[in-house]
Amino acid sequence: MRPKEIQLIGEELAVKWETGEESYVPLRELRRACPCAVCSGEPDLLGMKRRPPRGALPPEAFRIERIETVGGYVLRPIWKDGHDLGIYTFELIRALGERFAGGGGSGP
Numbered sequence: 001m002r003p004k005e006i007q008l009i010g011e012e013l014a015v016k017w018e019t020g021e022e023s024y025v026p027l028r029e030l031r032r033a034c035p036c037a038v039c040s041g042e043p044d045l046l047g048m049k050r051r052p053p054r055g056a057l058p059p060e061a062f063r064i065e066r067i068e069t070v071g072g073y074v075l076r077p078i079w080k081d082g083h084d085l086g087i088y089t090f091e092l093i094r095a096l097g098e099r100f101a102g103g104g105g106s107g108p
């Protein structure tokens with residue numbers, strides 16, 4: 001599963017897959033799902049779990065400056081607040097797209 005086209009449309013990341021399917025992920029949710037150590041709260045060197053103040057992120061934290069594809073199998077968004085540690089696999093993008101499809105609300 002690879003993306004054929006990656007676009008930013010308004011407040012969403014739109015990915016068209018080579019199968020013709022499309023995924024739309026709200027940027028806010030994309031940022032909240034950031035898998036990097038800082039955002040996911042992995043223990044630091046002292047074994048302390050740091051909880052990022054997610055509610056306190058500035059609006060720029062939910063806007064994307066640009067997106068890089070790395071190694072042909074992951075996406076790396078560069079956020080406008082300068083954060084660029086998150087590496088999103090295509091599977092994650094797809095899963096997020098499914099989770100938030102149709103405005104969400106009535107999940108399983």
Ligand SMILES: [Zn+2]
Nearest residue numbers: 034036039086
């Ligand atoms: Zn992060």
